[in-house]
Amino acid sequence: MKRARILYEGTAHDAVESDGQLLLGDGRRVALDVVTWLPPLAPTPRPRTILALGLNYADHAKELEFKAPEEPLVFVKGESTLTGHRQLTYRPSDVQFMHYECELVIVVGKTARKVKRDDAYDFIGGYTVANDYAIRDYLENWYRPNLRVKNRDTCTPIGPWLVDAKDVADPMSLALSTTVNGKVTQSGNTKDMIFDAPFLIEYFSSFMTLSPGDLILTGTPDGVVDCRPGDVIVTEIEHIGALVNTIAAA
Numbered sequence: 370m371k372r373a374r375i376l377y378e379g380t381a382h383d384a385v386e387s388d389g390q391l392l393l394g395d396g397r398r399v400a401l402d403v404v405t406w407l408p409p410l411a412p413t414p415r416p417r418t419i420l421a422l423g424l425n426y427a428d429h430a431k432e433l434e435f436k437a438p439e440e441p442l443v444f445v446k447g448e449s450t451l452t453g454h455r456q457l458t459y460r461p462s463d464v465q466f467m468h469y470e471c472e473l474v475i476v477v478g479k480t481a482r483k484v485k486r487d488d489a490y491d492f493i494g495g496y497t498v499a500n501d502y503a504i505r506d507y508l509e510n511w512y513r514p515n516l517r518v519k520n521r522d523t524c525t526p527i528g529p530w531l532v533d534a535k536d537v538a539d540p541m542s543l544a545l546s547t548t549v550n551g552k553v554t555q556s557g558n559t560k561d562m563i564f565d566a567p568f569l570i571e572y573f574s575s576f577m578t579l580s581p582g583d584l585i586l587t588g589t590p591d592g593v594v595d596c597r598p599g600d601v602i603v604t605e606i607e608h609i610g611a612l613v614n615t616i617a618a619a
Contacts, residue, residue, distance in 0.1 A: 371530040371610070372495070374453075376405035383411070386530065406454035409497055409531040410476070413582040419446040420573060421472075421501060421519065425563050425588025441564050441572060446586075450520050454529035454612055458502060459522075459619040460598055466505035467596055467616075470589035471547045471604035473540065473559055474499045475566055476531060481579040489570035492579070493534045498612040499586050500526045500547075500604040502596075525586075526604075526614040537608055541565050544607040545590060549600055557590025559606075 371386035377399055384391040390398045410417070423442040452458065460467050478494025502524040507517040519525075537543075540559060547555035559565075564572070569585055596602060598618040605611040 370533050370536060372533070373409050373528070373530055374407040374411070376407060377403070381407065406456065406529055408451045408453050408527045409529065410451075410527075410582060410584075413580070415580065417448050418577075418580065418583040419448060419451075419586070420444075420584065421446050421586040422564065422569070422588040426557060426561050426590040427563055437563055441569065444519060446525065447520050449522055450525040452523045452526050452614075454526065454614075456523070456526060456614065457617040458500075458524055458526060458614050460596070460616050461504070461521075461619045464504050464506040465595075468503055468505065468593035469547055469549075469555075469596060469602050469604060469614075470499075470501040470503060470593060471545050471555060471557075471606070472499045472501050472586045472589050473543065473545070473606055473609070474527065475540075475569065475585040475587065477579045477581055477583040477585070478534065479581055481570060481574040484570050484574040486567045486571045489567035490534065492570055492574075493540075493566065494581065495531045495533050496537055496540055496606075496609050497527055497531045498529075498604055498606050498609050499584075500602060500612055500614055501586055501589070503593075526612055528610070528612055530610040532609050543609065546605050547592065548603045548605075549594060549596065551601075554594050555590060555592030557592070559587070561590060562587060 373384045382393045427437045474497045476495045481492040543559045545557045596616045600616045602614050
């Protein structure tokens with residue numbers, strides 16, 4: 370099932386995709402283009418932990434002239450950076466290089482602590498798409514991305530759908546692609562991750578508790594390009610969805 374969270378007539382609603390429309394919890398059906406899309410995530414009773422992988426595709430590490438990491442390179446993101454499908458992302462006026470990153474997102478489904486790899490999929494609730502923009506100008510070191518690189522408001526579009534884990538037969542074999550103004554600029558496959566989903570669940574839960582609704586952004590393949598105001602960026606993952614975002618001047 371494809372789940373969404375939207376604003377319609379001034380009220381937030383949970384919805385599901387149904388025959389090309391959105392079916393709201395109260396039974397109404399609405400068109401996809403008459404709503405404001407929110408991140409497709411249920412509110413959590415505690416602060417949501419967002420873990421993001423850097424250099425998790427060997428080709429992207431090579432593109433940046435870095436050696437592929439031998440253990441996960443991870444940074445933490447704030448929830449205020451998230452925005453929804455078809456929303457604007459603001460590019461600071463003084464930067465020279467701001468690029469997209471198409472990423473598969475793991476959404477934790479239940480409390481996970483010291484999970485073994487063979488059991489990892491039991492703790493995944495679903496998957497969505499993120500576009501984890503990075504501002505290269507602010508980058509001091511790829512192994513320690515500072516807050517201004519990855520935590521700016523509106524710089525992590527996510528959605529449009531949260532797809533139930535049971536509906537994704539093999540999350541480690543999904544095609545990824547990005548287009549800028551209709552031109553394909555990035556393509557890859559989740560099978561090329563250095564650290565796959567089961568490894569990440571086992572790794573993180575070995576030293577911290579993962580809670581329902583927590584997010585793991587799993588990195589991006591090579592092919593990133595600069596994005597300018599007015600550019601329309603579509604980050605798409607097979608069976609998960611196509612996330613549309615437009616760059617605007619701050």
